[in-house]
Amino acid sequence: MPSQQRARATVDAILQAARSVFSERGYAGATTNHIANAAGVSVGSLYQYFPRKEAIAAAMLEDAVFKAGAVLRERMLDCMHTPLEEGIPLIVKAVMELRRANAFFFMGLRREVPGLREGSGNLTIESFMTSTTYAYFQQHHEQIRVPDLDVAITVVKYLVAGAVDFYLEDPSPQLGDEELVAELSNSVLRYLTA
Amino acid sequence: MPSQQRARATVDAILQAARSVFSERGYAGATTNHIANAAGVSVGSLYQYFPRKEAIAAAMLEDAVFKAGAVLRERMLDCMHTPLEEGIPLIVKAVMELRRANAFFFMGLRREVPGLREGSGNLTIESFMTSTTYAYFQQHHEQIRVPDLDVAITVVKYLVAGAVDFYLEDPSPQLGDEELVAELSNSVLRYLTA
Amino acid sequence: MPSQQRARATVDAILQAARSVFSERGYAGATTNHIANAAGVSVGSLYQYFPRKEAIAAAMLEDAVFKAGAVLRERMLDCMHTPLEEGIPLIVKAVMELRRANAFFFMGLRREVPGLREGSGNLTIESFMTSTTYAYFQQHHEQIRVPDLDVAITVVKYLVAGAVDFYLEDPSPQLGDEELVAELSNSVLRYLTA
Amino acid sequence: MPSQQRARATVDAILQAARSVFSERGYAGATTNHIANAAGVSVGSLYQYFPRKEAIAAAMLEDAVFKAGAVLRERMLDCMHTPLEEGIPLIVKAVMELRRANAFFFMGLRREVPGLREGSGNLTIESFMTSTTYAYFQQHHEQIRVPDLDVAITVVKYLVAGAVDFYLEDPSPQLGDEELVAELSNSVLRYLTA
DNA sequence: GATGAATGAGCTTTCATTCAT
DNA sequence: AATGAATGAAAGCTCATTCAT
Numbered sequence: 001m002p003s004q005q006r007a008r009a010t011v012d013a014i015l016q017a018a019r020s021v022f023s024e025r026g027y028a029g030a031t032t033n034h035i036a037n038a039a040g041v042s043v044g045s046l047y048q049y050f051p052r053k054e055a056i057a058a059a060m061l062e063d064a065v066f067k068a069g070a071v072l073r074e075r076m077l078d079c080m081h082t083p084l085e086e087g088i089p090l091i092v093k094a095v096m097e098l099r100r101a102n103a104f105f106f107m108g109l110r111r112e113v114p115g116l117r118e119g120s121g122n123l124t125i126e127s128f129m130t131s132t133t134y135a136y137f138q139q140h141h142e143q144i145r146v147p148d149l150d151v152a153i154t155v156v157k158y159l160v161a162g163a164v165d166f167y168l169e170d171p172s173p174q175l176g177d178e179e180l181v182a183e184l185s186n187s188v189l190r191y192l193t194a
Numbered sequence: 195m196p197s198q199q200r201a202r203a204t205v206d207a208i209l210q211a212a213r214s215v216f217s218e219r220g221y222a223g224a225t226t227n228h229i230a231n232a233a234g235v236s237v238g239s240l241y242q243y244f245p246r247k248e249a250i251a252a253a254m255l256e257d258a259v260f261k262a263g264a265v266l267r268e269r270m271l272d273c274m275h276t277p278l279e280e281g282i283p284l285i286v287k288a289v290m291e292l293r294r295a296n297a298f299f300f301m302g303l304r305r306e307v308p309g310l311r312e313g314s315g316n317l318t319i320e321s322f323m324t325s326t327t328y329a330y331f332q333q334h335h336e337q338i339r340v341p342d343l344d345v346a347i348t349v350v351k352y353l354v355a356g357a358v359d360f361y362l363e364d365p366s367p368q369l370g371d372e373e374l375v376a377e378l379s380n381s382v383l384r385y386l387t388a
Numbered sequence: 389m390p391s392q393q394r395a396r397a398t399v400d401a402i403l404q405a406a407r408s409v410f411s412e413r414g415y416a417g418a419t420t421n422h423i424a425n426a427a428g429v430s431v432g433s434l435y436q437y438f439p440r441k442e443a444i445a446a447a448m449l450e451d452a453v454f455k456a457g458a459v460l461r462e463r464m465l466d467c468m469h470t471p472l473e474e475g476i477p478l479i480v481k482a483v484m485e486l487r488r489a490n491a492f493f494f495m496g497l498r499r500e501v502p503g504l505r506e507g508s509g510n511l512t513i514e515s516f517m518t519s520t521t522y523a524y525f526q527q528h529h530e531q532i533r534v535p536d537l538d539v540a541i542t543v544v545k546y547l548v549a550g551a552v553d554f555y556l557e558d559p560s561p562q563l564g565d566e567e568l569v570a571e572l573s574n575s576v577l578r579y580l581t582a
Numbered sequence: 583m584p585s586q587q588r589a590r591a592t593v594d595a596i597l598q599a600a601r602s603v604f605s606e607r608g609y610a611g612a613t614t615n616h617i618a619n620a621a622g623v624s625v626g627s628l629y630q631y632f633p634r635k636e637a638i639a640a641a642m643l644e645d646a647v648f649k650a651g652a653v654l655r656e657r658m659l660d661c662m663h664t665p666l667e668e669g670i671p672l673i674v675k676a677v678m679e680l681r682r683a684n685a686f687f688f689m690g691l692r693r694e695v696p697g698l699r700e701g702s703g704n705l706t707i708e709s710f711m712t713s714t715t716y717a718y719f720q721q722h723h724e725q726i727r728v729p730d731l732d733v734a735i736t737v738v739k740y741l742v743a744g745a746v747d748f749y750l751e752d753p754s755p756q757l758g759d760e761e762l763v764a765e766l767s768n769s770v771l772r773y774l775t776a
Numbered sequence: 777g778a779t780g781a782a783t784g785a786g787c788t789t790t791c792a793t794t795c796a797t
Numbered sequence: 798a799a800t801g802a803a804t805g806a807a808a809g810c811t812c813a814t815t816c817a818t
Contacts, residue, residue, distance in 0.1 A: 004818090010782080031807085042784055043784070044811080048782075052809090053809070111302050114220070158361050162355075162357040163352040163356035165356060165359075172352075174344055174348045179345070186385065187384075187385040190381075191384055204799095227791075236799060236801055238794090242799075247791095395801090398803080414694075419786085420787085429804090430804045431788090431789080432803065433804075439789095441787095499689070500610070500693065539756060542756045543762075543765045546754075547745050550740075550744030551740040552744070553744060554739075554744035554747065560736050568737075575769060586777095589777085614812075614813060623778080624779045625815095626778060627777075627778055634813085635813065
């Protein structure tokens with residue numbers, strides 16, 4: 001729909017403004033006028049490009065997921081030829097950073113926005129990395145004791161993303177980032193290898 | 195605040211109504227009138243006991259956390275003298291059931307309700323079980339390779355609760371309940387023991 | 389729905405305010421806040437009793453139709469035993485007065501309000517008077533040349549109400565109220581009688 | 583304003599689009615963008631020729647009135663030398679057809695558009711035919727019992743246009759088009775002639 | 777002249793909260 | 798203690814109109 005250059009700029013400004021306004025005030029606490037003001041455009045313009053408040057959140061989420069997925073995939077490709085003992089901590093760390101940076105999108109937004117649940121399942125960051133993870137595990141398959149690689153990937157995904165999200169939401173005074181990454185990596189390694 | 199018997203009944207009715215209304219419509223979608231109607235009382239009465247909509251959610255959450263914690267502690271006590279290989283799967287399974295039953299409270303509610311985040315950290319179900327878990331791990335300490343038991347407990351908490359929550363939100367076609375419990379337990383065991 | 393006395397008063401105030409606000413500014417030009425202000429209540433109260441702006445218009449119309457119908461029927465009953473030559477001018481005059489007083493409702497409102505058309509056909513003032521008109525014509529049937537009384541009634545209805553409405557909308561410098569009533573009555577008489 | 587050929591084409595396109603859009607959605611329901619889209623021009627162009635939404639309606643009405651008036655005048659001229667008994671039914675029928683075809687303009691539009699009432703009195707279709715009607719009645723003056731021809735014309739105008747409009751708005755199950763035309767013509771004849 | 781992106785006042789409607797009864 | 802009518806700020810959204818390109 002946005003054909004001209006100015007329109008593209010407007011859409012970008014709205015998306016960027018939405019990112020910060022939603023992050024600061026939550027979905028329900030953010031009004032379309034807040035977003036429009038922050039973007040330096042009028043509400044009317046906002047509604048020219050997004051038919052519904054919800055649509056802004058959806059667009060933002062899609063964008064964030066896409067970008068985060070790209071980053072993570074790249075990090076995994078970097079590790080492709082390093083041994084599991086080295087690679088897994090790096091990947092876990094990358095996951096933590098990405099989820100922290102996108103905490104609001106991955107954790108908060110999807111639950112607050114009514115119509116966002118359905119189509120967003122396969123939007124989740126993890127889906128982007130499955131094939132890459134597969135390649136990485138394949139690379140080291142002789143070390144891996146779990147017979148079904150798909151099961152291994154799925155479990156590791158739940159383990160890492162779940163634990164990281166939980167930690168980010170409920171940080172422990174016992175454990176800092178570094179330590180969590182270490183322990184988590186250790187746990188993953190012990191799960192995977194004999 | 196509720197001193198008399200009738201008052202207690204009213205509060206309970208409201209809490210119960212809130213539980214179902216919030217579950218069905220979400221926090222933002224539920225109105226205080228919905229709740230009052232479902233409870234069979236007037237809005238006025240509702241505000242007699244809860245100064246703010248948020249307070250209802252808080253009370254509900256506290257209640258749910260308390261009850262779920264009690265259940266889980268009991269299950270752990272049952273396992274106190276069973277070996278880790280047997281006990282851990284039972285506990286993981288119990289955690290899954292409890293979190294599924296309380297999914298809305300533990301996962302959704304806390305994010306939607308603005309003022310619920312801060313004071314709720316130590317409200318989380320896990321806090322109730324830490325001492326019991328400690329006792330359980332202590333019981334089997336000679337098997338456990340992680341030097342610091344507190345670290346072990348914290349990590350296991352993140353691993354189990356995180357993975358389960360993530361699974362409940364994004365169930366995998368690859369893995370059923372049973373399998374997840376098995377794999378997760380396996381992973382925990384391997385993490386804990388040498 | 390309105391059970392208490394205060395509620396009834398509020399509903400009446402809203403209806404009365406709506407009557408004047410709609411008349412002055414038209415349906416589209418009237419805002420629910422205008423009406424609430426004019427009624428001396430809050431918008432919230434307005435929406436407590438009327439779920440939609442449209443519903444106010446519908447209630448008003450129903451009310452106006454009912455009242456006007458009652459008045460007209462009474463006037464006709466008064467004429468029941470007077471000869472057509474005398475009675476018809478009286479009735480035509482009454483119709484003109486009623487339609488002038490309710491001009492906005494009968495002519496403007498029904499067209500402006502989207503959801504008002506359907507159920508309102510049989511709400512029209514005429515429907516209320518058909519049976520009474522029938523009785524009146526029956527009374528004088530030996531003078532009436534139109535074989536089918538139902539046809540006579542329908543035609544007279546269109547003639548009188550139509551001409552009066554048109555006149556009220558597009559008054560003529562040629563003809564005053566009195567004259568129109570006289571000519572119209574004459575025309576009706578000539579149509580009916582041999 | 584429209585001097586060039588292309589401009590004229592644009593204006594016509596807008597007017598035609600407006601005709602269909604207004605008819606389908608009503609005045610309030612039609613947006614200037616709807617109209618511009620339907621006309622295949624931009625909103626900017628639309629505002630080049632019409633300073634205000636209302637002006638489009640006014641232009642449309644004027645156009646419709648003019649065209650309908652022309653048609654009706656022609657029909658009357660055809661009847662000029664036929665006796666009243668034959669001519670009047672033909673004219674009544676023509677009026678019905680024209681008003682049905684233009685129902686939205688003559689009946690709906692004028693009430694919905696705020697600034698259309700005042701100047702539009704003499705825009706009404708009837709004004710165009712008054713002189714022609716005068717000529718027709720003059721032609722048959724010896725049959726006509728109403729002393730003042732102007733009064734006769736005015737009354738007949740109200741009778742015919744009013745009854746037809748009313749019938750079109752509230753059609754009767756009792757009476758079809760044919761019958762109404764017959765009865766109405768009869769009534770007019772009886773009113774006019776001795 | 778034409779385009780269509782941008783504007784923003786203003787609308788209808790909701791709902792947490794208050795308070796007279 | 799309980800009721801529920803009343804409140805009104807504020808939200809999402811529309812659309813006539815303007816104006817830079």
